[in-house]
Amino acid sequence: MLGYYFILTVVMSGMMILLKNRTFNLVAILLFALVQAGVTVYANLNFDTTDAMFFRYDSLGILLTGVLAALTPITFYHSYLYLKRYSPALSQQSIYWAALIVLIASMTGAYFAENVALLWVCVEVTTLCVTVLVFHSRSKTSLEASWKYLFISSVGVAIAFMGILFLTAVSVESGPKSLDFTDLVHNSQSMNSTWLKIAFLLVLAGFSIKLSIFPLFAAAIDAKTIAPSPVNALMSSALINVGFVGIFRF
Numbered sequence: 001m002l003g004y005y006f007i008l009t010v011v012m013s014g015m016m017i018l019l020k021n022r023t024f025n026l027v028a029i030l031l032f033a034l035v036q037a038g039v040t041v042y043a044n045l046n047f048d049t050t051d052a053m054f055f056r057y058d059s060l061g062i063l064l065t066g067v068l069a070a071l072t073p074i075t076f077y078h079s080y081l082y083l084k085r086y087s088p089a090l091s092q093q094s095i096y097w098a099a100l101i102v103l104i105a106s107m108t109g110a111y112f113a114e115n116v117a118l119l120w121v122c123v124e125v126t127t128l129c130v131t132v133l134v135f136h137s138r139s140k141t142s143l144e145a146s147w148k149y150l151f152i153s154s155v156g157v158a159i160a161f162m163g164i165l166f167l168t169a170v171s172v173e174s175g176p177k178s179l180d181f182t183d184l185v186h187n188s189q190s191m192n193s194t195w196l197k198i199a200f201l202l203v204l205a206g207f208s209i210k211l212s213i214f215p216l217f218a219a220a221i222d223a224k225t226i227a228p229s230p231v232n233a234l235m236s237s238a239l240i241n242v243g244f245v246g247i248f249r250f
Contacts, residue, residue, distance in 0.1 A: 001042050002112065003052040008035060009105040013098035020094045026080075032101050033073045039108065040069040056114040056182070060248070064111045064241045071238055072104055078230040088136070096136050096228075103129035103234070110242045116164055116179040119246055120157070123210060126242060127153040133231045134223045145222040152219035153209045160206025160246070166199035167250075181249050203250045210243025212236075 012028045043057040043065060050056050079100065083093050103126055110122035127150065135146035164179075170191045171184060178184075188196070209216040224232045 001039065001046075001051055002055050002109070005035060005039055006105060006109065008032075009101055013102050016094045016098040020090050022090060022093070025094060025097050029076050029097055029101065032104075033076055036072045036104065036108070037069045040065050043112070050114065051112070054115040054118045054180075055109070055112040057112060060245065061111040064238075064245065065108055067241070068104065068107060068111070068238045071234065075100070075104075075230045075234050078233075079228070082228050082230055086137075092136065092138070095132065099129045099132040100231070103133070104238075107238050107242050111245055114180050114182065116167065116181065116184070119249070120161060120164055123160070123207065123242060123246060124157050126210070126239060127157060130223065130227075130231070130235060130239070134227045136228055136231075137226070139226075142226045145226040149219045149223040152216055156206045156209035156216045156219075158206070160203045163199040163202030163206060163250075166195055166202065170195045170199065200250050204247055207243045207246040211240055211247065212243070 009032070012032060016025055016028060040062070043062045046057050047062065048056070048058060079096070083096065088096075106122045106125035106129060110119055110126070113119035113122055130153075131146045131150040134149060135142050167184070168179065171179070171187070173192070205215060208214060209219055212220050220235065224235055227235065
């Protein structure tokens with residue numbers, strides 16, 4: 001299910017950017033909102049099962065995806081009003097919609113990610129999408145805010161990646177080769193606790209950019225101020241949940 005979901009997201013976002021057609025954009029976002037709701041229902045019906053090898057429908061992922069599914073049509077509606085009011089070029093609107101649906105899809109992937117490395121990839125994709133959305137107005141202030149967010153977020157994600165490397169080294173020493181959270185938790189008692197704590201501190205510091213907590217919360221301040229209001233709302237709700245999921249699973 002999620003494999004087809006991500007393929008559909010990539011195809012739709014790519015066609016939005018290429019076609020630059022207002023009617024297609026509206027049809028695509030309506031379809032995506034329905035698909036997002038369908039993913040939530042499918043996850044509920046397939047609780048605690050694995051999908052596409054690296055995703056698992058656990059209770060936390062289902063809860064947060066349900067919240068995201070409820071926020072998606074609201075965000076789309078207010079984005080439509082925002083774009084209608086400020087009437088940017090059609091190419092800018094297409095890029096906005098494409099980045100927004102990829103952001104929602106990457107957050108969904110982060111919620112259900114069973115593999116540590118895949119979770120990291122999804123978090124990095126959210127950084128790129130938010131950067132594009134913050135720069136939507138193409139002004140000097142939006143450029144400054146988006147560049148600041150991209151730079152500090154990339155530093156944070158790099159710090160989190162260092163934590164993942166520490167975790168990988170510890171897990172290999174203890175025997176298991178898989179980086180799935182289920183396997184890591186099952187074999188955690190045989191791992192070196194000191195290195196695990198160091199890995200957690202690095203992940204906590206790195207993902208703090210998404211959770212908007214110390215030490216990397218500062219980057220989101222300018223980004224939320226400059227970003228379109230629907231994007232600001234999504235960053236203050238569903239995107240914070242992404243940071244929580246990453247830290248909570250570790």
